[in-house]
Amino acid sequence: MAKQYETVIGLEVHVELATKTKIFCSCSTEFGGAPNTHTCPVCTGMPGSLPVLNKQVVEYAMAIGLATNCEITRVCKFDRKNYFYPDNPQNYQISQLYLPIARNGYVEIQTGEVKKKIRIHEMHMEEDAGKLIHDEWDDTSLVDYNRSGVPLVEIVSEPDMRSADEVIAYLEKLRTIIQYLGASDCKLQEGSMRADVNLSVREAGTTEFGTRTEMKNLNSFKAIARAIEGERARQIELLSEGKKVIQETRRWDDNKESSYAMRSKEDAQDYRYFPEPDLVPVIIGDEWIQKIKKLQPEMRDEKLERYKKEFDIPQYDAEILTASKAMADLFEAASAICRNPKKVSNWLMVETMRLLKEHDMEPEEIIFTPEHLAQLVQLTENGIINSSVAKEVFEKIFTENADPAEYVEKHGLKTVNDEGELLKVLQKVIAGNPQAVVDYKGGKEKALGALVGQTMKAMKGKADPGMVNKKLRELLK
Amino acid sequence: MANKISDETIEYVGILAKLELSEQEKEEAKTDMEKMLDYIDTLNELDTEGIEPMSHVFPVSNVFREDVVTNGDGSEDTLANAPLKKDNSFKVPKTIG
Numbered sequence: 001m002a003k004q005y006e007t008v009i010g011l012e013v014h015v016e017l018a019t020k021t022k023i024f025c026s027c028s029t030e031f032g033g034a035p036n037t038h039t040c041p042v043c044t045g046m047p048g049s050l051p052v053l054n055k056q057v058v059e060y061a062m063a064i065g066l067a068t069n070c071e072i073t074r075v076c077k078f079d080r081k082n083y084f085y086p087d088n089p090q091n092y093q094i095s096q097l098y099l100p101i102a103r104n105g106y107v108e109i110q111t112g113e114v115k116k117k118i119r120i121h122e123m124h125m126e127e128d129a130g131k132l133i134h135d136e137w138d139d140t141s142l143v144d145y146n147r148s149g150v151p152l153v154e155i156v157s158e159p160d161m162r163s164a165d166e167v168i169a170y171l172e173k174l175r176t177i178i179q180y181l182g183a184s185d186c187k188l189q190e191g192s193m194r195a196d197v198n199l200s201v202r203e204a205g206t207t208e209f210g211t212r213t214e215m216k217n218l219n220s221f222k223a224i225a226r227a228i229e230g231e232r233a234r235q236i237e238l239l240s241e242g243k244k245v246i247q248e249t250r251r252w253d254d255n256k257e258s259s260y261a262m263r264s265k266e267d268a269q270d271y272r273y274f275p276e277p278d279l280v281p282v283i284i285g286d287e288w289i290q291k292i293k294k295l296q297p298e299m300r301d302e303k304l305e306r307y308k309k310e311f312d313i314p315q316y317d318a319e320i321l322t323a324s325k326a327m328a329d330l331f332e333a334a335s336a337i338c339r340n341p342k343k344v345s346n347w348l349m350v351e352t353m354r355l356l357k358e359h360d361m362e363p364e365e366i367i368f369t370p371e372h373l374a375q376l377v378q379l380t381e382n383g384i385i386n387s388s389v390a391k392e393v394f395e396k397i398f399t400e401n402a403d404p405a406e407y408v409e410k411h412g413l414k415t416v417n418d419e420g421e422l423l424k425v426l427q428k429v430i431a432g433n434p435q436a437v438v439d440y441k442g443g444k445e446k447a448l449g450a451l452v453g454q455t456m457k458a459m460k461g462k463a464d465p466g467m468v469n470k471k472l473r474e475l476l477k
Numbered sequence: 478m479a480n481k482i483s484d485e486t487i488e489y490v491g492i493l494a495k496l497e498l499s500e501q502e503k504e505e506a507k508t509d510m511e512k513m514l515d516y517i518d519t520l521n522e523l524d525t526e527g528i529e530p531m532s533h534v535f536p537v538s539n540v541f542r543e544d545v546v547t548n549g550d551g552s553e554d555t556l557a558n559a560p561l562k563k564d565n566s567f568k569v570p571k572t573i574g
Contacts, residue, residue, distance in 0.1 A: 027546070
């Protein structure tokens, strides 16, 4: 019988913090500026420049540490990590090795019915590197230092995960916590959240860890899952052939669905860390910790429980509404205005989710205001527009934040409540469709649907379908 | 000198620092490094039992900046000494990111 193997996974997650300026200088962190426009002597490593720590970076890092049950390091400091690469103008990265800002935390994840704690070894503050773009034209690389010095928090887990499902659950948990804190938007595709996967395999039942590899360049949950499956299979194959796994960094190529070793022996990974002399220690007292704790918003798990109780919303719906803070904020604000949480929830759960998927958007990218969604609910509830018109109006709200009352007025979409006009149209439809009338009278319920459809069409969708149905039945009695 | 730097060590340190040293330079560097390690040995003779490790040479802590953008477009100065540039970027030999 073939041997059974267990996969052991630990994660290093980098999160780009949502500060306005870089970690050690007052350059903008805004995305998408022309190359090198957000640079200064500090973030380009000019000799004699002096880094000064951004206080907001420390506060975001503390908030993330506290929300993941970490101990905050009372005296923390920075170290230099030395390596040569064109994306790193100083030839060292300012990071934290000896006294990182937070340690010994955990988050609880759930896969299926199983709950599990994933421990966090430590998290530290550091600076991002520049960006290299390959220039096809003359086969060189172009370096843009706009990202250089953008603040990151790296969160290092213990090797507590055993499957791709657990890894994804852990990442989603971290992402939700950090988004709720407003400390980062955590977009994998855009690189504001990045995960390196440390993976080893061992024979089931043994307690000793196997040799691990580190996998980089994973920029979607799907790529992470595929890379884990691929690397697990590669290591098991090596071991079954009696070969050894080499400890190395590998780069995942999601198009080829395979990985290759990134660094040769020539580039030994020896970073020769030493204390950063240009930055003074950060001393964190109780008062500061209490201040950050007080600023913590209601987190997802509490919100979920509250929605179920306060709004009488089912578990599944509450999960969707609280999955992102943007969606939860929208739900609460719109419900407060129209006092109809059930209907607001319905619009968010069905139409909003559908349109987000169709436009390949995240909830954070929603542009419409809670006021406009609330107005739409009121227009529908008061019978001013019918449900099919409401759907049409909602698409306009979603795509251009249209004012629903204005839009309905301008396009004459109000439900026609003029009975006289409705009767006239109904008589015309009945006269024009004798076969359907005969069918209906002969007991074919379906034929009535055709007549309702004809009437709605003739009234350009502005009739109340319930009313049309009722009147038709009366007329055909 | 009590400490000895081997040929392998000087080779390895050279790789890490991206330095190509001549045989003579290697010998000189070895002697320098041996002297430094000897000096560390001297420091290690001190009894530091019960003394908290120093985290910085200055008795200063918590020097911060507020999170406000005050720097503007610095690209001209940043690129002023670039040996090669293109499209407002430094141009370097092909590197796999």
